[in-house]
Amino acid sequence: DTAVSQTPKYLVTQMGNDKSIKCEQNLGHDTMYWYKQDSKKFLKIMFSYNNKELIINETVPNRFSPKSPDKAHLNLHINSLELGDSAVYFCASSQGVHYGYTFGSGTRLTVV
């Protein structure tokens, strides 16, 4: 049983396309996150939802839109993909501030 699962694992697409990444957690956590890890391994938070409510929305282009249909799912939709969007996107969930994150296995997005 995968705790935090992301699909797809790899995504190669052309500039200008629209794509989505899905994330599901079966841990019963209330809070979910999207992080972007660039080529230098730097991790930066993008969004966070707590029980379907957006609580963190960092400075991210409007082309990125998260959607949380329920507290177990947090999807990321990206419009008009650009070369600079190439990165690994990690989904994570948390039971609370003392417990740390459980990360998904990541989605490697390559925009060509």
Place this chain on the structure above:
Amino acid sequence: AQSVSQHNHHVILSEAASLELGCNYSYGGTVNLFWYVQYPGQHLQLLLKYFSGDPLVKGIKGFEAEFIKSKFSFNLRKPSVQWSDTAEYFCAVTSTSGTYKYIFGTGTRLKVLA
């Protein structure tokens, strides 16, 4: 501004050597501190965490870290590294209230030579 600094970007050690990775943070208020490990091609996994009590915390795989409040530091240590410890190590800090946004350090790439 909130930040986490990991001064060692790349560390190369031989097996059985001792390890210490530095982490300093700048964050107002009470904090929780974490170390995560990312093995090649894998996702981040929690190594250990501190939120209160004994400033010396022990984690998985023989790792430990010491929180020194006066120095705003949370250094990671292991007395004897193994080849399988080759990975990227990330320090992270979050406040104990609010949105619990984590700030990650830039990571330290550890390579252990067999």
